[in-house]
Amino acid sequence: MAMKTISFLSIISLLALTLSLVMASDPSPLQDFCIGVNTPANGVFVNGKFCKDPKLATADDFFFSGLHNARAVNNAVGSNVTGVNVNNLPGLNTLGISLVRIDYGVNGQNPPHTHPRATEGLIHFQANVGRSPAVAFAALSSQNPGVVTIANTVFGSNPPINPNVLARAFQLDPKVVIDLQNKF
Template sequence: MKSLSTFLARSVSLLALTLSLAFAFDPSSVQDDAFVNGKFCKDPKLATLEDYVITGLDERRPVTDPIGSNVTFVNGNNLPGLNTIGLSFARVDFAVNGQVPPHFHPQASEVLFVTEGTVLAGFVSSDEDGNRLFTKTLNKGDLIVFPMGLVHHAVNVGKGPAVAFGTLNSQNPGMITIANTAILWSNPTT
């Protein structure tokens, strides 16, 4: 009798684990006129090629920001075909000494791929043994991964402009810039 109760207990536990894993997934990207991610999904019969293509990401963007970078973000807002797919992209144009300041994405990991110039990029881990800095000088053709929720940065350390492309595994990754957050923490009335 004890073996039967042990068998049943293990079977129920295994079933519960299987069901929890079976339902641990993102919603289907196929939608029928639903309001998803703050947007109405387009009727697939009305979709056009323009909903799935964006052009011009090979063109240089002017860098006028005082920190020396210009980020062109691509998500479901400007490329409707990305809605519900769980991806977004960014082109980053760097002036000499330009940077993307330390920040993190609470809802996405990121892959940064350098297509021009030399970029110093890295992130800070949050290990049990203490925080560790991972940093690398990246040249054209190099790539770095920033795990979700970890503070990361990128700085043009070359003698000319630099360009990098980021891919994020969320259409709404969020972005919290550390400098702005630190200012708020030190002066909550701001």
């Protein structure tokens, strides 16, 4: 019995010594800054972009002009989305954030959608009461959140989804589904 206890204690001691030397974790992509550029100039590739030499950084790398200006709304859904992400504000690279401004026309909407790589927080600054335009800002938890608009995906897919399948799923007449698919 004493020999088993000594062997067990020896194994536990050996494991304790070796495990204290092991460290496993995901590296954090966050850093002070890594201005994203599309061309390598002896740069490091981080989060899908090459990093600009920090000595060449300018204030313009961290500035997006005009987000405070209203945008024209000339489409079927009655809204205009202006995205600010790493592609038009390179200083956002590796910071894990992006922003959108949504301008709504009278009775406009931002169609149901999802961001496959982000969580969205939305703030309305001016309510649309049916007589005047509205504006909202959304913060997203990704430098490249992506967007999937539900109606486009369901009714505008290529190749198209069988209208009978959609009619059953949405409890609609197949003729209504075909009409919706023709709009896309």
